[in-house]
Amino acid sequence: MDGSSPNEHIPVLAGTLTEHIHLPTDGIFVDATAGHGGHSRLFGSQLGPEGTLIGLDMDQSCIQRTQTYLTGLTCRVVLIRENFSRLDEVLSKLGIEKVDAILADLGFCSSQAADPKKGMSFQVDAPLDMRLDDRLSITAADIVNQMNEKQLADLIFRGGQERASRRIARFIVNRRIRQKILTTGQLAAVVCEALRQPAFARRSKIHPATRTFQALRIAVNDELQNLKNLLQTAPARLKKDGIMAIISFHSLEDGLVKDDFRTRRQQGVYEICTKKPLMADAKEMMENPRSRSAKLRIARKL
Numbered sequence: 001m002d003g004s005s006p007n008e009h010i011p012v013l014a015g016t017l018t019e020h021i022h023l024p025t026d027g028i029f030v031d032a033t034a035g036h037g038g039h040s041r042l043f044g045s046q047l048g049p050e051g052t053l054i055g056l057d058m059d060q061s062c063i064q065r066t067q068t069y070l071t072g073l074t075c076r077v078v079l080i081r082e083n084f085s086r087l088d089e090v091l092s093k094l095g096i097e098k099v100d101a102i103l104a105d106l107g108f109c110s111s112q113a114a115d116p117k118k119g120m121s122f123q124v125d126a127p128l129d130m131r132l133d134d135r136l137s138i139t140a141a142d143i144v145n146q147m148n149e150k151q152l153a154d155l156i157f158r159g160g161q162e163r164a165s166r167r168i169a170r171f172i173v174n175r176r177i178r179q180k181i182l183t184t185g186q187l188a189a190v191v192c193e194a195l196r197q198p199a200f201a202r203r204s205k206i207h208p209a210t211r212t213f214q215a216l217r218i219a220v221n222d223e224l225q226n227l228k229n230l231l232q233t234a235p236a237r238l239k240k241d242g243i244m245a246i247i248s249f250h251s252l253e254d255g256l257v258k259d260d261f262r263t264r265r266q267q268g269v270y271e272i273c274t275k276k277p278l279m280a281d282a283k284e285m286m287e288n289p290r291s292r293s294a295k296l297r298i299a300r301k302l
Contacts, residue, residue: 011038012105012247012291016278018042020298021243026050027100030091032084032230035062037069039103040077047075054099055079056090058133083133085229091237101243102234106227106253107290108132122209125185130213130220140216144181149173159215159224159252168194168212187212214250227253231260235269238301244270245298248277254295261299270299 011017017039023029025048031040034055044053053075057063063079070077082090084104091099130140147155153169156162171194172181181187191209192198218224234244244261248254254277264270277295285292 010288011042012107012288012294013278013280013284013296014038014042015284016280016296017103017245020273021101021103021245023047023051023100028052028054028096028098030087030099030102031055032087032102032104033057033106034066034079035105035108037066039105040066041070041073043101043103044070044073044075044077047073049074049076051075052096053077054090054094054096056082056084056087058083058135060134083226085226085233087230088233088237098237098239099242100239101245102230102238103245103247104227104230105247106223107247107249107294122184122188122207122213125183128182128184128187130217132217132221136220138220140187140220141180141182143216143219144172144187145176155219156212156215159218160211160213161251162211162215164195170194184213218252224252224256227256228260231256235264235301240301242301243273243298244301245296247294247296249293249295254297257297261297264299268302271302273298273300 021043023043023046025046027047028051029043029047031043031053034040034057037055040053040055047053053070053073055063055066055070055078057066057079058081060081063081067077067079078094080090087102091097128139128141128144143152143155149169152172153166156168157165162168168191171190172187175181175190181190188207188209191212195208197208238244246253246257248257258277261270261272265272274297277297279295280288280291
């Protein structure tokens with residue numbers, strides 16, 4: 001989260017996680033989404049000098065912040081700018097066969113949402129980018145201005161679960177004929193027009209463009225496929241009794257995690273530690289609003 005945020009370095013569901021993840025002092029912990037280092041510090045503090053903390057993030061600014069925030073930990077700290085979908089390759093390069101725990105917090109930092117360069121928010125009119133990793137070649141503007149109407153409608157429906165996806169796609173295509181849609185403000189205005197709703201309409205607690213923006217962000221960053229890759233990789237990289245923990249923030253992610261854990265339980269690979277997803281209590285929600293939509297699922301390697 002950004003430096004001005006009162007929730008700087010507050011890791012979501014910290015207390016719940018520490019109830020379920022107990023690392024040996026010589027353990028190996030993978031924070032698949034280092035962010036600003038909240039979870040990394042939480043579990044890195046359980047490790048001694050012989051332990052190893054591996055932190056991954058695709059955003060270079062997050063790696064730099066995490067490096068600073070983890071100063072003082074006694075364990076070995078390895079921070080790598082990489083997507084967690086490449087965890088298998090990362091561990092192989094480090095010469096590590098198996099780890100004690102893998103944690104992925106699938107949310108993004110508030111600083112990323114607020115950063116105009118990333119173009120993820122409709123709160124500030126900014127270039128329509130949405131890349132969490134600026135090494136990616138396709139931006140949200142590319143998708144919005146180049147994808148045909150049917151493909152765009154399908155993308156918004158699948159990734160945003162937006163029932164009005166066809167109407168929104170039609171309005172986008174009609175608008176870009178006259179003028180390319182290059183900023184977050186332009187896109188938000190088109191979506192509001194399509195839905196005949198002003199921003200933050202009284203009948204809705206969320207901005208009318210929220211689902212469309214979510215769908216584009218997921219597509220730009222290939223988030224669901226990356227999660228599938230992580231879920232596929234994890235079992236072979238966990239030690240016996242190793243823990244796999246995933247915090248998701250919308251039903252598409254949570255559904256993938258739920259189905260994967262259930263399948264691997266049937267295969268005798270995992271024991272599911274959370275019959276239902278664990279969520280923040282009222283106190284945490286008040287102290288850290290980001291936790292309101294967080295759902296935690298945990299599995300143990302058999």
